[in-house]
Amino acid sequence: MQILSLSLLVIWPLVLMVLGVFPDRWANSWSGSTPRLGSNLTGLSFWFALISGFLLFFSGVSSLEISSQSSPTDGLLGVYFDSLSAVMLVLICFVGHIIARYSVRYMDGDPNQDRFVRGMLFTLGAVQLLVVSHNLVMFFICWVMTSVGLHRLLTHFRERPGAMRTAQTKFFVSRVGDLFLLSAIVFIYREYGVLSFSELLDHRLTGNSGTWSGELAGLLLALGAMTKSAQIPWHGWLPETMEAPTPLSALMHAGIINAGGFLVIRLNLLITDSFLGNSSLVLVGGVTAAYGAVVMMTQPAIKRMLAYSTIAQMGFMMLQCGLGAYAAALLHIVAHSLYKTHAFLSCGSVVSSASKSDNP
Structure with missing residues (x-):
């Protein structure tokens, strides 16, 4: 069974x-x-x-x-x-x-x-x-396929120049993230000689840590996760995707963008060993959280406000990972996904109700 x-x-x-x-x-x-x-x-x-x-x-x-x-x-x-x-x-x-x-x-x-x-x-x-x-090679292939599927959905309204321009920007950012992740996999294989997650974690628990290849692998894993989760300076594409259909916005903010957090939590032992990787999560995550929370309050459009809210929440999640609070980060992912699904799928009703109300 x-x-x-x-x-x-x-x-x-x-x-x-x-x-x-x-x-x-x-x-x-x-x-x-x-x-x-x-x-x-x-x-x-x-x-x-x-x-x-x-x-x-x-x-x-x-x-x-x-x-x-x-x-x-x-x-x-x-x-x-x-x-x-x-x-x-x-x-x-x-x-x-x-x-x-x-x-x-x-x-x-x-x-x-x-x-x-x-x-x-x-x-x-x-x-x-x-x-x-099961392993990093399969993970990388699915990582790329996720980006390909998202690009296809972002180009749904092909007659809109803004939507096509945003899709091209996201495509470029995704390729940068792919390069980071692929480079990390090379250094991980150099360090441990295995690629399956179970063997990799066993080798990490029983082997030595602190080598230069392990340090670089942790940093590259963190950078790859940041590109997927719209962290500074790779955040600019997310608020510009608001021309996409609302179901896609909900899927993107509640599902796809969590892939970066999943990568960090899955390979947290490797990133914890890397001072540069761990420090980058704390620094970039903290700055992104503060930036997204402040900019969110200045947005007049509800979907752009929700987009900056996602940027801020992903920043908080990365900060939690950098501080070693991986269980809290996973809980954050679950709660944020459920909240953001409801927020995007109901934002049309909120706008409609607000437009019909009598303003004093």
Whole structure:
């Protein structure tokens, strides 16, 4: 039962990603039912995640893992499922399902609604695979695929120059983050000689620390996480994405942007060993939190205000990680995701109610 459940944690997100890249000429054959189908598929994802979490809880072990050991994958594809993965997976699938259901009516009448739903399925599948990745190579591939899916969604309104310009800026920032993460993986392999998360953490607990390659790896991991979580100086793209559809804004602020925090918490032992990495989290996180909180109060547009709120909250989360409060950082991620999902999906109603009220 455990093997079947863990296998589904890889197979099901792959199914979502495959459905997300169907060519338009194939997808048009079931056009019209795509939004409902997307909502139902994300609902199944939530139940798979919840059941897997219960299996881990009742198994009596701290983590479960399987990996492919045969050619051509040779250990590349697999699952590392622990309490961190379970919490993040349930959160992502729950938020994704709520947003998918909301988008059914929100995007109704949009000529590109089917393409948007397929893009959302692809992105959700990539994020789900990211949080259950067995090793750093698989994690990096899912990290890049998440950015690719987000770029596809950001270009939904191709006739709007502002939206296209923001998508290009985000694409550039993502490639910088990819370079940081890839460089960190190289130094990690140089230091420990392994890439799977379980072996990597075992080597860290039993081996020496404080080498120059470990120091650089920790710094590069922190920098890569900062680019994904919109920390200074890589924060400018986030407030400019407000031309994107509201369901995408909710998905971005409540799900995708948490990938940076997940990376730091997952490899916290490596970052803790790095003085530069840890110090950068404290310094940049603290400055970003203060900056985002102040600028948020000056924004007249509600979506831009929420964007700077996200920047500030991600800064607080990075600061918590830098101070070693990883459990608090995870709780912060969960609470912020649920709050920001509600905030974005209800902001239209708030604006509508405010515009109808009589001002004194």
